[in-house]
């Protein structure tokens with residue numbers, strides 16, 4: 025079976041609370057800005073395929089986290 029993407033990259037978005045992380049990711053992955061956005065609890069996952077050249081796609085897997093602590097997602101997935 026041939027994958028529809030060449031490479032997959034995992035991006036973890038961190039930053040202070042309510043700075044707009046979830047809205048930015050939704051805009052990028054879903055193409056729309058959400059006026060109302062609930063605080064993220066734990067970690068949410070989003071993905072988007074990006075065509076880097078005609079016929080060549082990469083997959084971005086984006087983790088939306090709760091705080092600026094870079095270890096938070098690791099802790100969450102380990103429990």
Ligand SMILES: Nc1nc2c(ncn2[C@@H]2O[C@H](COP(=O)(O)OP(=O)(O)OP(=O)(O)O)[C@@H](O)[C@H]2O)c(=O)[nH]1
Pocket residue numbers: 039040041042043044045046047048058059060061062063064065089090091
């Ligand atoms: N005016 C304006 N408001 C924004 C923008 N981005 C986000 N907001 C608003 O800011 C608030 C928080 O946005 P979120 O995307 O939920 O913020 P967050 O960083 O994910 O917050 P946490 O999940 O609690 O860490 C929401 O009420 C959004 O509507 C922007 O570019 N402009």
Ligand SMILES: [Mg+2]
Pocket residue numbers: 045046047062063064088089
């Ligand atoms: Mg959020």
